[in-house]
Amino acid sequence: MTLQKRVWRIIKENKGRYIGILILILLGSFYFTAATGIANNLKKMVVKFAEEYKQEDLTFSTDKPIKDIAALEDASGALIETYQQYDIKLPDRQSQLGGELRLLSLSSKINIPAVFSGRGLENPGDILLDPYFYQTQGLSIGSQIELNGKTFNIVGTMAVPNYVFILKNLYDVLPTSGFGIGIISSADIEAFPESATVYGAYFEDRENINAQTTKLHGLLSEKGYSLSEWLDAKNNKRISMPWTNISSMKSMSFPVSIAFFLLSCLIVGVIIMRIVKSDGVVIGTLYAQGYRRRELTRHYIAIPVLLSGLGGLVGTLLALTCVKPVVDSMLIYYILPDKGINFSALNLAVAVLMPVAFIGLSSFLIIRKILKKTAVQLMKGDEQKSKVNFIERALRLDQFKFNTKFRIREQVRSIPRLLFLVLGVSAASMILMFGFTFNYSMDVVMDRGALARYQYPLEYNFKEVQNLQDGAIPEGAEPYNAFRCYPEGRESVEFYLVGMKPDSIGLKMNDMRGNALSKDQVNITYPLASRLKLKEGDTINFVNKLDGKSYSLTIDGIVQAYGEQFVYMPLDEFNHMTGQPFGSYRTVLSSHDIDFDESLLAGVMDARNPEAFEDLAMPTTLIVASVTALAVLIAVIIIFLVTSLMIDESRNTISLLKILGYREKELAKLILNSSTPAVFIGFWLGLPLMLAFGNNLYGYVAEITNLVMPMIVNPLYVLISFVVIFAVYEVTKRLCGKKLAKISMSEALKAGSE
Amino acid sequence: MFLSVSKLTKSYNTGVVTHVLKGVGLEMERGQIGVILGPSGSGKSTLMNIIGGVDRADSGTVKVDGQHITDLNDNQLVEYRRESVGFVFQFYNLVPNLTVAENIEVVSNISKHPFKIDEVLSAVGLSDKKNRFPRELSGGEQQRVSIARAIIKNPKLLLCDEPTGALDLESSRDVLSLLQKVNVQFGTTILMITHNSAIAGMAHNLLRLRNGEVAEVTHNSELVPAERIEW
Numbered sequence: 001m002t003l004q005k006r007v008w009r010i011i012k013e014n015k016g017r018y019i020g021i022l023i024l025i026l027l028g029s030f031y032f033t034a035a036t037g038i039a040n041n042l043k044k045m046v047v048k049f050a051e052e053y054k055q056e057d058l059t060f061s062t063d064k065p066i067k068d069i070a071a072l073e074d075a076s077g078a079l080i081e082t083y084q085q086y087d088i089k090l091p092d093r094q095s096q097l098g099g100e101l102r103l104l105s106l107s108s109k110i111n112i113p114a115v116f117s118g119r120g121l122e123n124p125g126d127i128l129l130d131p132y133f134y135q136t137q138g139l140s141i142g143s144q145i146e147l148n149g150k151t152f153n154i155v156g157t158m159a160v161p162n163y164v165f166i167l168k169n170l171y172d173v174l175p176t177s178g179f180g181i182g183i184i185s186s187a188d189i190e191a192f193p194e195s196a197t198v199y200g201a202y203f204e205d206r207e208n209i210n211a212q213t214t215k216l217h218g219l220l221s222e223k224g225y226s227l228s229e230w231l232d233a234k235n236n237k238r239i240s241m242p243w244t245n246i247s248s249m250k251s252m253s254f255p256v257s258i259a260f261f262l263l264s265c266l267i268v269g270v271i272i273m274r275i276v277k278s279d280g281v282v283i284g285t286l287y288a289q290g291y292r293r294r295e296l297t298r299h300y301i302a303i304p305v306l307l308s309g310l311g312g313l314v315g316t317l318l319a320l321t322c323v324k325p326v327v328d329s330m331l332i333y334y335i336l337p338d339k340g341i342n343f344s345a346l347n348l349a350v351a352v353l354m355p356v357a358f359i360g361l362s363s364f365l366i367i368r369k370i371l372k373k374t375a376v377q378l379m380k381g382d383e384q385k386s387k388v389n390f391i392e393r394a395l396r397l398d399q400f401k402f403n404t405k406f407r408i409r410e411q412v413r414s415i416p417r418l419l420f421l422v423l424g425v426s427a428a429s430m431i432l433m434f435g436f437t438f439n440y441s442m443d444v445v446m447d448r449g450a451l452a453r454y455q456y457p458l459e460y461n462f463k464e465v466q467n468l469q470d471g472a473i474p475e476g477a478e479p480y481n482a483f484r485c486y487p488e489g490r491e492s493v494e495f496y497l498v499g500m501k502p503d504s505i506g507l508k509m510n511d512m513r514g515n516a517l518s519k520d521q522v523n524i525t526y527p528l529a530s531r532l533k534l535k536e537g538d539t540i541n542f543v544n545k546l547d548g549k550s551y552s553l554t555i556d557g558i559v560q561a562y563g564e565q566f567v568y569m570p571l572d573e574f575n576h577m578t579g580q581p582f583g584s585y586r587t588v589l590s591s592h593d594i595d596f597d598e599s600l601l602a603g604v605m606d607a608r609n610p611e612a613f614e615d616l617a618m619p620t621t622l623i624v625a626s627v628t629a630l631a632v633l634i635a636v637i638i639i640f641l642v643t644s645l646m647i648d649e650s651r652n653t654i655s656l657l658k659i660l661g662y663r664e665k666e667l668a669k670l671i672l673n674s675s676t677p678a679v680f681i682g683f684w685l686g687l688p689l690m691l692a693f694g695n696n697l698y699g700y701v702a703e704i705t706n707l708v709m710p711m712i713v714n715p716l717y718v719l720i721s722f723v724v725i726f727a728v729y730e731v732t733k734r735l736c737g738k739k740l741a742k743i744s745m746s747e748a749l750k751a752g753s754e
Numbered sequence: 755m756f757l758s759v760s761k762l763t764k765s766y767n768t769g770v771v772t773h774v775l776k777g778v779g780l781e782m783e784r785g786q787i788g789v790i791l792g793p794s795g796s797g798k799s800t801l802m803n804i805i806g807g808v809d810r811a812d813s814g815t816v817k818v819d820g821q822h823i824t825d826l827n828d829n830q831l832v833e834y835r836r837e838s839v840g841f842v843f844q845f846y847n848l849v850p851n852l853t854v855a856e857n858i859e860v861v862s863n864i865s866k867h868p869f870k871i872d873e874v875l876s877a878v879g880l881s882d883k884k885n886r887f888p889r890e891l892s893g894g895e896q897q898r899v900s901i902a903r904a905i906i907k908n909p910k911l912l913l914c915d916e917p918t919g920a921l922d923l924e925s926s927r928d929v930l931s932l933l934q935k936v937n938v939q940f941g942t943t944i945l946m947i948t949h950n951s952a953i954a955g956m957a958h959n960l961l962r963l964r965n966g967e968v969a970e971v972t973h974n975s976e977l978v979p980a981e982r983i984e985w
């Protein structure tokens with residue numbers, strides 16, 4: 001049909017515009033598919049593994065073996081697994097890297113291993129290894145490994161739910177190189193009599209885990225067990241690391257992509273509306289020649305449907321190829337059984353069909369509305385005529401110079417177009433500034449965060465509370481005591497209450513103005529204070545996560561800090577308040593290495609090795625680069641679309657101005673520069689939007705992961721963003737300038753009646 | 755001679771070659787009114803566009819106030835139009851989103867010694883409508899705005915392509931008498947295209963075009979006031 005040929009001709013006539021629209025739709029679908037795909041696949045792998053293989057909710061050790069496990073299980077409503085663990089340094093001839101293997105006894109109720117390759121344990125002497133250890137040590141299934149004189153047959157590799165991220169010590173930050181885990185049968189582990197007993201608990205009731213944890217703690221304490229290395233899954237990095245990734249991925253991309261997706265659909269709807277509207281006379285003419293409403297509707301809907309279908313499809317397909325590498329790179333440090341990528345058919349359908357439905361429907365409604373008019377009405381060209389809108393009518397511009405008046409009028413001529421430009425530019429600026437701010441905030445956290453506050457670089461954490469009366473701490477080291485708590489009624493906010501000696505110097509504590517704070521008082525870090533909306537003189541009520549006891553403290557000072565959530569108080573008062581013996585401590589900060597008995601330690605943090613603190617940092621330069629590219633792309637498309645629309649809508653005026661003797665440069669200034677204020681406003685609107693968006697996002701991430709990230713705006717980066725946006729604007733104007741030059745004077749000479 | 759056109763030719767090639775102007779000549783003194791008459795397609799607009807510097811001839815010369823228009827390059831033509839020529843079109847060609855006053859400013863904005871807007875507005879009798887938009891005016895009023903826009907820079911030459919082509923008799927008389935007034939008051943040389951031979955009475959010179967050729971040249975010494983034109 002000839003009408004169908006016309007569709008191609010229309011598209012060809014304005015190639016640039018349709019490519020721009022296509023990219024916008026494509027980006028929307030791409031983001032939707034990629035974000036949901038990544039989040040769902042991460043979730044599938046991590047959550048499913050946790051559920052199906054019964055990941056522990058809690059790990060702990062006791063001073064003496066728990067006798068009646070079954071009774072305790074009944075009383076606490078938990079599955080409690082006892083297992084043995086024993087660390088063995090590999091003999092040099094067997095290991096190229098000086099490896100160390102932790103043997104774990106096979107568990108049956110919870111933390112069940114998932115076999116990767118090979119088979120499970122069947123015969124005495126069988127061993128399953130974690131795949132990284134297996135790989136780095138260059139081992140193979142069927143071969144043997146000798147451990148302390150005993151030979152084991154390697155039968156396969158596995159993943160265990162309580163060692164998704166393989167950390168040697170519970171409070172370690174980074175994996176120890178060469179360290180791995182192996183699983184052998186309970187009978188086999190008896191060959192290592194010095195092995196330690198560790199417990200894991202899994203609550204059958206999946207609600208109120210915190211309360212159940214506290215209850216179990218109470219039950220065990222009542223029975224006289226002294227508990228150490230008591231750690232819930234949420235704070236156990238071996239388990240929680242990938243969860244952090246999922247929630248930040250989900251929170252960062254899901255709502256963003258949906259918002260972005262809807263925005264791009266909306267923008268496209270606006271443009272298609274204008275295209276169809278400006279075709280009013282053609283529609284009327286065809287209509288008059290006997291075309292049916294349905295045929296014409298089909299004709300006009302072809303372009304939006306074609307564009308949105310193609311954009312949706314290409315965007316989705318591109319996203320499909322991206323999900324696996326991204327998921328793989330996010331999971332590279334984690335040991336999870338199934339790394340296969342799946343896509344939800346529903347999400348794919350939504351990604352492909354949503355733009356079609358959205359754009360198709362809006363176009364359909366517009367076309368319908370126009371087609372309801374009679375052919376005569378349409379042919380008069382009323383649709384094309386720009387009615388003077390209320391803003392144009394209300395504007396009194398007498399005091400301005402002509403060029404200013406002209407530019408203002410050019411902009412307000414179409415409110416949707418202006419809105420599109422302003423919002424589009426603010427979206428692009430927002431993305432750009434968010435990328436920079438994210439990067440800068442990370443830098444600040446690195447430079448001035450926890451690391452910068454440590455005057456003493458070494459932190460020794462003991463498994464159990466120690467006492468100064470049993471032995472003094474060496475010179476250049478200080479005792480601290482701490483426990484984890486949460487504010488009354490807000491379990492998602494977790495922090496440490498720390499007791500420290502008033503004369504401590506290991507930890508720098510400045511107030512918000514940079515003056516040193518007294519350590520003989522209650523101080524709260526700024527991120528925690530602002531999360532809880534507390535100021536000096538306020539009272540904080542909180543609960544000890546371990547035993548559920550409530551306390552309250554009045555805040556004396558606020559500590560300048562980034563991302564850290566702590567409340568500090570004098571050590572003696574801390575011990576007194578919590579009913580611990582005078583002189584109790586759990587952590588030692590030190591200026592130098594101290595030779596503590598390693599079996600007493602739960603972990604050592606070394607601030608001399610800053611990488612240990614970078615678990616928060618993602619590949620930020622990559623993020624900033626891609627975010628910048630995205631922002632620039634969006635800005636180019638939006639400014640190009642608006643400018644080319646504007647030129648098209650002003651063809652007659654432009655042609656007339658040429659006849660009247662306007663020079664090319666004057667015309668370019670008049671028409672192209674008219675968007676400058678809108679771009680300017682759009683940019684500055686982007687800043688508060690970015691802050692609102694960022695704070696919201698970080699608030700959400702904090703609620704789920706308890707990680708507080710600051711948003712620190714650096715004026716330099718705002719300036720850079722400004723320059724980038726205006727550079728894009730200038731370049732895009734240049735491109736459109738050619739279009740301006742092409743408009744010939746004969747258009748106005750032949751123009752029909754306005 | 756203020757305006758002299760000689761041996762002007764122009765043809766279009768759209769597969770077949772159409773000779774639109776076949777050696778047209780025309781002469782006018784400063785301050786005169788000239789009218790070009792002729793059937794549709796005879797080449798009236800083409801001739802006027804070449805004189806106005808918005809189109810180019812294939813051969814022949816156009817001289818306006820001593821300046822050889824046909825020798826100018828594109829940039830020089832822009833300057834020529836800007837300095838010397840005023841345009842009035844059949845369909846007014848006002849900028850729809852600018853007010854009456856602003857439409858006139860479009861031209862005063864780029865001219866060296868423009869008249870005052872209010873003076874021109876009162877000359878065309880639209881002082882009370884300066885803040886209206888073109889759509890809110892009648893056709894005759896719109897054409898008066900377009901004349902105001904053309905004369906605000908006090909052009910040497912005012913070119914009007916069927917200025918009354920879209921108007922009824924009443925409005926046409928208004929517009930024509932306004933043009934006559936402009937001619938008398940400012941001494942502006944006016945060249946006007948029309949289909950309507952009744953208008954010929956108000957011109958000093960009459961040029962009849964037929965098929966791209968001059969069919970007749972007449973000179974009037976007695977001008978009919980526009981108010982008395984009938985058709």
Ligand SMILES: Nc1ncnc2c1ncn2[C@@H]1O[C@H](COP(=O)(O)OP(=O)(O)OP(=O)(O)O)[C@@H](O)[C@H]1O
Nearest residue numbers: 766767768772774793794795796797798799800801
């Ligand atoms: N761009 C063009 N390409 C080809 N032919 C053209 C072009 N412009 C004008 N013509 C032809 O030139 C001839 C003269 O056109 P012109 O517009 O000068 O006529 P006119 O006398 O002004 O007619 P009207 O009274 O209808 O306005 C016409 O036959 C027209 O078809």
Ligand SMILES: [Mg+2]
Nearest residue numbers: 798799800915
């Ligand atoms: Mg004509």
